[in-house]
Amino acid sequence: MIHPPLIDGRPTVQQVTKDICRPLHARPGLAWIAAFLCALTALLMGVGLVTYEIRTGIGTWGLNKTIGWAFDITNFVFWVGIGHAGTLISAILLLFRQKWRTSINRAAEAMTIFAVLCAAVFPVIHMGRPWLAFWVFPYPNTRGPLWVNFRSPLLWDVFAISTYFTISLVFWYIGMIPDLATFRDRAEKKWQKVVYGFLSVGWNGSNRTWSRYETLCLILAGLATPLVVSVHTIVSMDFATSVIPGWHTTIFPPYFVVGAVFSGFAMVTTLLIVTRKVMNLENYITMRHLEAVAKVILTTGSIVGLAYLTELFTSWYSGSSYEQFAFKNRIIGPYGWTYVIMVTCNVITPQFLWVKKIRTNIVTLFIISIIVNIGMWFERFVIIMTSLHRDYLPSSWAMYRPTFVEVGTLIGTFGLFFTCFLIFARVLPVIAMWEVKPLAAELISPHRESSHG
Amino acid sequence: MNQERFRISNKQRKFAFSLLGLGGLAVAIAFFLDPQRAWANILLNNVYFLFLAVSGLVFIAIHYLTSAGWWVGLRRIPEAMTAFIPVGGGLMLLLFFGRHSLYEWTDTETVAHDAVLLGKAAYLNTPFFFARMIGIIAIWSLFAMMLRKRSIEQDRTGGWSAHQNLYRLSALFLPVFAVTLTIASVDWLMSLEPHWFSTIFTFYTFSGLFLNGITFITLATVLLKQRGYLQSFLNDDHLHDLGKLVFAFSSFWAYIWVCQYLLIWYSNIPEETVYYHLRTDMNWGWLFLLNLAMNWAIPFLVLLPRSSKRNPAVLQRVCVLLLIGHWLDLYIMGFPRVASLRSIGPLEVLITMGYAAGFFLITGRALSQAPLAPRNDPYL
Structure with missing residues (x-):
């Protein structure tokens, strides 16, 4: 078939509403409660460790005079990267009129917001005095002529990420309004009626409302598209504007963006496979969605592989002994094993997705998505750490080992991420009902085609 | 009027061959001079x-x-x-x-x-x-x-x-x-x-290559439609889609351009800045800026409104600008080191026209060899 239906089971439009509004009326299942408790425990542990770290000082981390950036910045880039899938799916795929985004965009956008929150934790605690974090914003102040450094990519990061977070939040919320109205209309408890009524801002579903609403979505998508690209571009410039071999390379911006999409889609796969199972949404998040996501993973993984090769070749081709050493050290130095993990997970593993049987099998897809998540964490570690630990002066060469505080903080952000996601899955529409319903209606009366954008 | 097959008219063929001849002559003169x-x-x-x-x-x-x-x-x-x-x-x-x-x-x-x-x-x-x-x-x-x-x-x-x-x-x-x-x-x-070396260089050539391809396809579509071909297959929505692609990839090209320039400028490493040092000096500087204007700033502003992406006349002009712009982009990439002096004169124009005529004759012939619109495609 040319375009096989995206959703299974031929649900009626009413059935779609029923299935997706189920959490509104039902009590949480055992699996949800167990998962929530685990996530909450991890989160609380993270909060405890961060409190300890702030009271004691950054010395509780494994950093030293040579390696000033390691675990925390790795985690920061890792989480920001994960945050890329959501807005890519909702904005760029909307502009490309890809209908397969409809069942997965809501959850992916939620994931984006939570991932960016997790990312923000790291630079803030790395400041050492997080209660002064607002100093990063440029505003007239009483600290004399002390202004933020507009030439620093770290400041650009503040702007890029806060803008991205804001627009993603607005996009996510705006996209939910019609569904929140459905929740409002179906709510039985008083507090639900009040909360969803407030959140749905008087949505009435009239023709004019819809027409304006869809225009707004398109405009937001147009604005969000350059933002998706800008965020990891700026993140990459934290490294690439330096003169450190292994950090300074012009391919970084597009390569970071592609890597971010790669890791984001891997996380989307992991989450969706669990969500569809736990929440009985197999008819809505189908194999066609997962296969499309798998193809994105294969494409971006291969581009990332090409970027690794380009970097490696150019370090040799450059004729610069510093460049050559940086890469030699990366591969056969004391941290060579991390490079091996990175290449195995990010370049070799996704190649299995060429096989249709593997990319349409839930189990293999799940395993590959986990491997890619791990690989992309290591990629950031390799880039950040191995470029730093042996610098120009051999007397200051050093090794780095994370402390339990650092590892615990990373686990804590996973706790934050899953706590937020699990709450989201209980109290908000996980799937965009208003976008899936036309697909369901098309299945019942196939002559209804949506209009041209 | 809805013609099945594309045909190069005799007039076009004669014109193309004379351009080809002139181009050949220009090459010979160029060899003689420099x-x-x-x-x-x-x-x-x-x-x-x-x-x-x-x-x-x-x-x-x-x-x-x-x-x-x-x-x-x-x-x-x-x-x-x-x-x-x-x-x-x-x-x-x-x-x-x-x-x-x-x-x-x-x-x-x-x-x-x-x-x-x-x-x-x-x-x-x-x-x-x-x-x-x-x-x-x-x-x-x-x-x-x-x-x-x-x-x-x-x-x-x-x-x-x-x-x-x-x-x-x-x-x-x-x-x-x-x-x-x-x-x-x-x-x-x-x-x-x-x-000199730059890791983003392939992405840069790719962005230019793909933008130029989409631009050419858009221009060809507009011109074919004007001459009455493909009427029942392509409507304004197709033009709109092509216009959006031109818009998007022009911006993509600009993005890659900025990445390369900004990172090299910011780090200021002599091995790398030598590339831009040469291209932004008195002799080449204005071409350097013109390149950005032709390949991004003007197309971006012109194609931003929906109406201009659906207007064949506007699309046609923007496409011509971009096709020339890409030539300029390659010129700036290739010439400064090879030809010591900036030189876009009659020779450059004639040689390029000769190539263009050759390209037209060969693609035109290929286009005329098969029905202009594919048949039996499952997506039709």
Whole structure:
């Protein structure tokens, strides 16, 4: 078939509403409660460790005079990267009129917001005095002529990420309004009626409302598209504007963006496979969605592989002994094993997705998505750490080992991420009902085609 | 009026052949005046038109792979573009005779006294360079031939399996293309300045190549529609889609441009800034800015409103601007090191016109050899 239906089971439009509004009326299942408790425990542990770290000082981390950036910045880039899938799916795929985004965009956008929150934790605690974090914003102040450094990519990061977070939040919320109205209309408890009524801002579903609403979505998508690209571009410039071999390379911006999409889609796969199972949404998040996501993973993984090769070749081709050493050290130095993990997970593993049987099998897809998540964490570690630990002066060469505080903080952000996601899955529409319903209606009366954008 | 097949009129053919003749004459004059300039011109136009031809292949492969349906009506245009690949490839091989005028590293004497070049000699040496070139051209020609053949077969046989074949071939082509284009850009363009390096360079050539391909396809679509072809297959929505692609990839080109420039400017490492130092001096600076205006600023502002993307007259002008803009982009990439003086004169214009005429004759012939709109495509 040319375009096989995206959703299974031929649900009626009413059935779609029923299935997706189920959490509104039902009590949480055992699996949800167990998962929530685990996530909450991890989160609380993270909060405890961060409190300890702030009271004691950054010395509780494994950093030293040579390696000033390691675990925390790795985690920061890792989480920001994960945050890329959501807005890519909702904005760029909307502009490309890809209908397969409809069942997965809501959850992916939620994931984006939570991932960016997790990312923000790291630079803030790395400041050492997080209660002064607002100093990063440029505003007239009483600290004399002390202004933020507009030439620093770290400041650009503040702007890029806060803008991205804001627009993603607005996009996510705006996209939910019609569904929140459905929740409002179906709510039985008083507090639900009040909360969803407030959140749905008087949505009435009239023709004019819809027409304006869809225009707004398109405009937001147009604005969000350059933002998706800008965020990891700026993140990459934290490294690439330096003169450190292994950090300074012009391919970084597009390569970071592609890597971010790669890791984001891997996380989307992991989450969706669990969500569809736990929440009985197999008819809505189908194999066609997962296969499309798998193809994105294969494409971006291969581009990332090409970027690794380009970097490696150019370090040799450059004729610069510093460049050559940086890469030699990366591969056969004391941290060579991390490079091996990175290449195995990010370049070799996704190649299995060429096989249709593997990319349409839930189990293999799940395993590959986990491997890619791990690989992309290591990629950031390799880039950040191995470029730093042996610098120009051999007397200051050093090794780095994370402390339990650092590892615990990373686990804590996973706790934050899953706590937020699990709450989201209980109290908000996980799937965009208003976008899936036309697909369901098309299945019942196939002559209804949506209009041209 | 809805014509089935494209036809080059006699008037057009005569005009094209006279341009081709003039171009040949200009090459001869250039050789007489300044062989180095002649070779620089040949390299520039070879790369321009060969990349343009290959961009058709990339366009086709991406659309098959993404199971796109909107583009079927205009598929013959990128297919016809790929017919130029063997010819463009043959012209590339002529560079063998001009290698000493273009590539500093081909001179063993210079290399022997230059530690950096000596270090690269394992890669940058004449036999290996041309072996790679032959390999790349052979691979591109082969894929172009196979895709074209299967696509025309599908007109007759139709059905899903023909489509699946094309789909698989496209999936195979794209990774091969990524690697071959990387090699081609490093070899043909980056090694003109063999001491300089930039990892984003392939992405940069790709962004220009793909933008130029989409621009050409858009222009061809507009012109064909104006002349009454493909009326029942393409409407304003197709133009709108093409306009959006031109808009998007013009911005993509600008993005890659900024990434390369900003990072090199910011880090200020002598080995790297030498590239932009040369290109932003008194002699070349205004072309440097003009490049940004032609390839991004003007197209961006003009194509921003919805109405201009649906207006054939506007699209046509923007496309012409972009096609010239891309030529300028390659000129700035290639010329400053090879031809010591800035020189866009009658010779450059005539030689490029000659190439364009050749490109027109070959793609036009390929376009006329098959029905202009594909038949029996499952997506029709």
